[in-house]
Amino acid sequence: MGVPSFIGVNTMFPEKPGPRSKRSGVEHEEERAWVSFYCRVRADVAIATEVLAQLEADPQSKRAHLALYLCCKESLRMHKVRQSRNKRIGHFVRWFCRGLFIAPLQNMRRALHQGGDIAVECLPEPAMEPAVAQVRQLTRESEFAQAASGLGQLATTEPATKPSRASKARSAAIAA
Numbered sequence: 148m149g150v151p152s153f154i155g156v157n158t159m160f161p162e163k164p165g166p167r168s169k170r171s172g173v174e175h176e177e178e179r180a181w182v183s184f185y186c187r188v189r190a191d192v193a194i195a196t197e198v199l200a201q202l203e204a205d206p207q208s209k210r211a212h213l214a215l216y217l218c219c220k221e222s223l224r225m226h227k228v229r230q231s232r233n234k235r236i237g238h239f240v241r242w243f244c245r246g247l248f249i250a251p252l253q254n255m256r257r258a259l260h261q262g263g264d265i266a267v268e269c270l271p272e273p274a275m276e277p278a279v280a281q282v283r284q285l286t287r288e289s290e291f292a293q294a295a296s297g298l299g300q301l302a303t304t305e306p307a308t309k310p311s312r313a314s315k316a317r318s319a320a321i322a323a
Contacts, residue, residue, distance in 0.1 A: 181212055188219050195222040 188195040
């Protein structure tokens, strides 16, 4: 068994340096690319979708980068949550604007249309034409009643004749 030494080295548990990995520059860059995806998949849904498709296509890389796979899934889930929240907000804004601007205008237009009909009905009945009242009164008198009935008979007994040149000339002179 090792004994602690006074020079600051623990001989009970000797630390062995691990075998130095001999990764090539390409492997190192590949690893850096995977690490950069961790940050980028949270910000960009398109990258998350592509990385997720790549990881699902290769089960070995999916096992090797399980945290990245879960980050992609979380990013897509959060994107759906944002979309549904934005949809709800948009629906509320449309509903609010309709209630604030459009509905009052429609109600006012409907009220004015109905108000016009009501206003017309509220107008007083048109007064009877004075000439009509005078004709009714005169037809009640016996003298005018006989004359009116005589005119009615005369109009029914005379045949319709062609107007003469003299009557046409008189009509034209009256009209001028």
